[in-house]
Amino acid sequence: MKSIPVSTTINGDACEFLCAPDETLLDALRNRLGLTGAKEGCGTGDCGACSVTLNGRLVCSCLVLGVEAEGAEITTIEGMADGDELHPLQRHFIDHAALQCGVCTPGILVAAKALLEKNPEPSDEEVRYWLAGNLCRCTGYDKIIRAVQAAAAEMRGA
Amino acid sequence: MRYLAATTAREAAEALAAEAGVTRVLAGGTDVLVQMKAGLVEPDLVVDIKKIPGIATITPEAGGFRIGAAVANAVLGEHEGVRALWPGVVEGANLIGSTQVQGRCTMAGNLCNASPAGDAAPGLVAANAVARIAGPEGERDCPVADIPAGPGKTTLKKGEVITSILLPARPARASDAYLRFIPRTEMDIAVASAAVSLELDADGTVKAARVVLGAVAPTVVVAEDAGRTLVGTKLDEATLAKMAKACEAVCKPIDDKRGTVAFRTKTAGTLAKRAALIAYARAGGAK
Amino acid sequence: MSLDEYRKREFKQVGQRVRRPDGVDKVTGRAMYGADATAPGMLVGRILRSPHAHARIRGIDTSAAEALKGVKAVLTGADLPAQEDDFIRDVQDNCMARDKALYDGHAVAAVAAVDAATARAALKLIKVDYEVLPHVTDVDVAIKPGAPVVQKGRSLENVPAGMSENVTSHCEFGHGDPAAGFARADHVVERHFRTAATHQGYIEPHAALASVTSDGKAELWCCTQGQFFVRTLCAAIMGMEASQLRVTASEIGGGFGGKTTVFIEPVALALSRKAGRPVKIVMTRDEVFRATGPTVHTSTDVKIGMTKDGRITAAEAHLRYSGGAFPCGTVDMGAQAAFAAYDLEHVRTYGWNVLTNRPKEAAYRAPGAPQSIYAVESVVDELCQHFGLDPIDVRLKNAARKGTKSSYGPTFPDIGLIATLEAAKKHPHYSAPLQPGQGRGISCGFWFNFGGNSCVSLNINTDGTVGVTEGNPDIGGSRASISLMAAEELGIEYDRVRTIVADTSSLGYNDVTDGSRVTFAVGLATIKAAREAVRVMCGRAAKIWGIDAEAVEWKDGAAVPAGPNAGKFPPMSLAEIAAVSFETGGPIAGHHEVNVDGAGVSFGVHIVDVEVDKETGQTTVLRYTVFQDAGKAVHPSYVEGQMQGGAVQGIGWALNEEYIYGADGRLQNPGFLDYRVPVASDLPMIDTVILEIPNPGHPYGVRGVGETGIVPPLAAISNAVSRSAGIRLSELPMSPPRVLKALGG
Incomplete structure (x- = not known):
């Protein structure tokens, strides 16, 4: 299977990689680019741990082929903080104990950020439905909802 | 596996027709990649149709809308016009998968995946939507209802690709609704589902009705008798009960890990009742 | 450990909701989990699994796979020692079948290859000659x-005659004369219950990277x-x-008991040894469901007698648990836990473990207790x-x-059940x-909580900061809790302490992170290690002051003379003593190594409101409150997190999770699509009330909190469904088809 060169933009930086035609974007990010923040929890789009944005849309990177990244703009958890400065969601997740094992956390943060960009003042129910595709087995979601709302409130005030 | 990002529908159709091995069309990929991961399919050729000009746009046409085959359902859900005209179609499409999956999945893909439980299909069939198909021998139009042939099977011929779906115009005082039953609130495949499309008279009497059930037979089922039951009524309780029985009568479901024959049959009727009431209210019928 | 260990005190650090030390790594994607590691020249390992529930392996032909270009090693059970x-x-036979495949998904061979595609192709070339057996x-x-x-041949001697050879063990607990007790009851209820096997459902699949070198050393x-x-x-x-095998634990993406044993680790090591290169194996989700440890599935009979004023006169339970294809002791814990919440004169539980063609059970949060307590609490509710x-x-x-003699x-010493029940009774939720x-x-709900082997090394750095090395x-959030306890004992601020988890070459043996033991037992070892460091620091101050070490005591983070007769010296802080440590005798550290006893049992009470859709059988959870005795909540947010997470599991x-087997003995739902863990939109907020009834066996009164929370939801929801829909189900999960059927639909 012949590899295909892909030119793309990841977290604002131009980036080129080679990947097999049947390789997922998740595998390309993790194994070719060293961006291991996105996790494979299921490989079938059921858990959301591999969430990234592709041209501004929240997607599961396990359900995107690496070759589809050609010419696209991708953001991952690694691009969420501004250098040393954590994004308010990241800060509130720590402060509200919204993570335990943390393996779902990158996907949830990427998804929550996409939500707040679309809807800066979501109801709890809207947060819950938006994040329904991000499984968390540790927290029971309670503290995640609170952290997202706290970050949303701070971002609205800013 | 080879990957081709086709730039015209013709190129896609010809490449698919010319490939002797296993082919798959890639729109959102939310079914194809899952099947590849599970080893259920090992394509020799994948044709990505998203680079075909116009295939990811929604265009008004003859009072309705033409939905490109690569329009992600999240994009569809953001389209005020389609939502206003065919809210039941949009809510079915928007129930597929998670927010993440919505960012990729398409109605045409849902149709071509041909799962009896696909959430987009009942609404499209209830809407009498028409698929436009590109093939090696040119274009043709086909009612959406005639696309699924059985679980995982369609009536599309080798080399054929759906390029768009036309949601037709509809009169005033008409609307639709879709409901499915799943054990959780999200992230499940429908155990049973129902789409209802209604047209009302000025006084709120049902003039035309189409009831379509999902996940209760090898393909979506048009419950003709159920639809007829509603015509001439204002959805009184007796009518709804009769309609639910008519729905149950056309169910031929299976027992599996997601539900039993009895559960699917009963629930299809329940959902049709509830969907009918929602469609009725949306169409301006007062209860 | 003496039970007078606990002493009441005012806490300065413990009880604060501090930031966890691993927080920034985890919110930025930098934390390294199992699958995130790489090694030079690393190969990809993959495992071939049995498609049969039960089959004799007559032979395995690996020649074609071995001949495939890019394949560096192929492994079967024959490569592993007797x-x-x-x-x-x-454990070994579960990692790699030897003579028989015992369940759908049982590993039968493995390959290491240069990439995933080659490894996948190689698996297809392995020919296994199966003789399919009845399952x-x-x-x-x-x-x-x-x-x-x-x-065959796995039954212990105490198994009564006349039962299937699948029955491997029998247990019996209790006291009194149940028959006499039932005779005094105004009403006796006896019911039969079944619970499905569930899976821990951690989001991170198992992953292992092994590197064995030709000199016999290995890294895992x-x-x-x-x-x-x-x-x-693995050794x-x-x-x-x-000593030759160093194991490093990555960050862990959830475990809940399921990562307390090995599945792929020995396979990765054996492949690496054979290939002479590092090998990484990462399970797919399908493999996690088919071939790691779900819980037991159970069948239970419970009989309880009660007087009309609500006094239980006698109680009895018969528990039949299956932990899959291997002997399993979980039924003993279920039998012991069943009636733990009750003060009973006449009580008896009997348990049997039964082999089935399912994966080998692994622990899951309070293993064995949710199932038996579900049955007991359902019958108690029916009597109410x-x-x-x-x-x-x-x-x-x-x-x-x-003072209650437990079932x-x-x-029991001091326990928190009555306080927890009283808190629940007066909570607004109960009267809403x-x-x-x-x-x-x-x-x-109830869980025993464990102690166990724990080693802690606590180093005083010369700049006045502290490093704690522990092995769990x-x-x-245990690193934060351990840092809090070290800071408390040393009298310094939390952010001066950093706790790390050591590999196996850096510390003595530590029991597994299980049994809700870490904050209790490792915390106790940490406190003792800190006290040892304090003793050293007092000695250093004494040396500087020229007085006896006994004349120095530790107060608010500093050495001070112990009373007026010791002399008049200004306090020397930890930082001041540390700064001059090289001149006063060298580096300062404290250690503690102990097999901790004295774990305090933890009780919980849950209140739940539900609504059942009588046309579809769907149950919606509307409101949920958890009450639990933590002994002492070291980090209250993380205690709440345990209570909430346990409740949601x-x-x-209760509602949807289950292992579904087909008539062919194959698992029907090995994925998150059809193994339905709760999603965010399924749930309300989970309110929590922490009670603190100190455990006499811990210096700060700490009990474990991790496990009790999963126990009450099963019966609490069943009891709520009964009061919402007027039907009492006796089988879990209460999935919509089951509820609708019970409703007559």
């Missing part, structure tokens, strides 16, 4: 004489709840000395309904308390009005 010890042999996956079928026998990086136990198992399977009594009042009337033997069609249920993977178990 094991004398039953326990080790079972059995249901506990009630497997227990009957004449059922297909999963493994893996996600595990216990790197030391992994070393023990035995590989025939290695412990029968007599029209308040369910909390009845439990208060019968509650175990200090499993020990006499319900709408028509809604129902409220309650249930008690941090699964719920229990909700999933």
